[in-house]
Amino acid sequence: MTSYEFFDAARTYCFLTNASVTRFGSSRAHQAKLDPAVKQSPHVYWLGADVEYDGAAPADGVEIAERLGMKLLREPDHDHLQPMDWRAG
Numbered sequence: 001m002t003s004y005e006f007f008d009a010a011r012t013y014c015f016l017t018n019a020s021v022t023r024f025g026s027s028r029a030h031q032a033k034l035d036p037a038v039k040q041s042p043h044v045y046w047l048g049a050d051v052e053y054d055g056a057a058p059a060d061g062v063e064i065a066e067r068l069g070m071k072l073l074r075e076p077d078h079d080h081l082q083p084m085d086w087r088a089g
Helices: 003-017 028-034 061-067
Strands: 019-023 049-053 070-074 079-083
Touching: 003 019, 003 049, 003 061, 003 070, 003 079, 061 070
Parallel strands: none
Antiparallel strands: 019 049, 049 079, 070 079
């Protein structure tokens, strides 16, 4: 998935789930400040997006993300999107 394809998929996901992107790409230095344990963050490659919802997180968010070729990771204060085939870093 290219960064352009990812952007389009994330945009579609947000449209379908009433979400907003709160973080997309990051420099390596910024990423290191946020989470030094993650060595290969998709955010550094513009292949990661953090989202927040207007209301409750959708129960079918994982399935929607998968249909768009993305993996949805639930985090305590937001959800994270990345390409389905991204290797954890």
